Amino acid sequence: MSIFLLSMKSLFNRKTTALLAIFSIAISVMLLLGVERIKNNAKSSFANTISGTDLIVGARSGATQLLLYSIFRIGNATNNVTWKSYRDVATQPNIAWTIPLSLGDSHRGFRVLGTNGDYFKHYRYGNNRLLTFLSGIPFDDLFDTVIGSDVATSLGYQVGSSIVVAHGLGQEGFSKHQDKPFQVTGILRKTGTPVDRTVHVSLRAIEAIHIDWKSGSRIPGKRISADEVRKKELRPRAITAFLVGLKSRLSAFSMQRYINKYREEPLLAILPGAALQELWSLMGTAETALSSISIFVVVSGLLGMLTMLLSSLNERRREMAILRSVGARPAHIFGLLVFEATVLTTIGTLAGLVLLSVLLVIAQPIIDSQFGVFISLSLLTIREFTVISLIIIAGTLIGIFPAYQAYRKSLTDGMMVRN
């Protein structure tokens, strides 16, 4: 029976307080690693908002702004891209596909996106996943619409529901295109991306509902009914942005250069990956705050253990004195307490890891469906392993403090407890 076994037995003898210390460390470790893991998964899920697209093209502005309005449906475009420019770029030999995006209208708080059938063929998110339909089919008729899953669930729409699009982005805009209602033909499966909160219509429909509008308001006296509009040839004059898929990714940079130097109109082409990175780094502060909070929680967990060890010292003076009388050296007493701290932190940390895994297994499907963040149940990453090792080392170092106290006490006490 070594000094280590002795300290294990001693800990077991004080199992209530020891378990409490272990529990508080476990909770704090669970929080720290949980925050870390959710952060990483949120980051990758953020990066997965769009995939398979090589370039995003819009009117010249900032890269982040273009990304925000074209992909995240946040904010507005400062300018449009003319149809001619779009066709010029789209017909370049390197280009495999393009998806035009036309934004500006809304339906009860959800953005309306005008696009074409290519959207359903080429738009990818996550790990190169295509959009799939929960029910229904892509839009075909002029006044057909395909809605994202959040739109369907929060507004209670089904295939066949009729909806009216509001002009502009107001929650309940007073100017509505109520003369030209849309019919829901399809509902997309949940993606965990802004697509879920989008109402998709055809580009022609965007033109159609604006045919009797000018500068944001109805042209007085001019009324063109839905049926009349169907007979007209609707050719969009401008779009907000478009996504580009290239035949070879190698040409991404040259294509980007081509677009950025396009003479007819100031355009901006961005690489989605780089822009996503840039945008994520803007959130760095929140990320750091969250991490620091969980680090402080771990510190408080370790301090809890320190309190427990320190408060146990006085009642254990007798135990130390007996050990001294049978030949234990003050160094043994020191080692005993340091080892106790190590054992408590190690068990606490491992318990935290187990707790986290159990919690993630339970919460994973809920988080996935509610927030579209898929938490992977991976094994320990190198980073997590480092964090765990650091916590155990910190716990051991903290043990030095009560150990030194016990060491001092056992030096003065000797074999007799002096009061």
Place this chain on the structure above:
Amino acid sequence: MIKVENAYFRWNKNGPLILHIPEFRIRCGEQIFIKGPSGSGKTTLLNLLGGVSIPETGMISVMNTNMSTLGSAGRDAFRAEHIGYIFQMFNLIPYLTLIENVTLPCRFSVARRQRVLSQAKTLEDEAERILSGLGLDVTTLSSQSVSQLSIGQQQRVAAARSIIGSPELVIADEPTSSLDRDVTSSFLDLLFREVRNTKATLIFVSHDSSLESHFDRTVSLNELNQVRQQG
């Protein structure tokens, strides 16, 4: 066995003098009774003999080893190897079993472990043998925690621990003060028998002078220690 010459002791450099023993000798195998009321420097003397503290000046030698020449680690090792202790009460470590409590000194002293193993097959066998010699039935007592034993039983376990591995010196510090008279005399009888078996020297410290008659020799700490304690 023990030779004390002109030993002075104080807790710290500027503190009051606690102990001054001009001369004191104990022969090998002697069973000596040191009579001392509390405050007579008893704890200090035992700490000095056990090598927990060393005198400021003067010499304390145990088994011809001058304690002052050993380092603190050396004195700890010396104590583990040559001295067994019995205290007034709370001698046992509550989270260890009966047998583990008895064999505890063998964890810290290789020599005592080897002495046990030269006589018995295992440490546990030897512990059991000593305990039954002291009238404790291991099989019935093992099922309970050592803190549930009666005080008389606990003191006998402590006695067993002090003699396992045959240390040359056994120091008992008021081991009977919490026992009643009948239990005290049976405890002393058993202790004497075991100490005689291992040929150890016994130093028995107590304020209870009625126990004097059991011992070869009695020394009064008040006469030994030249420092008059106040209060």
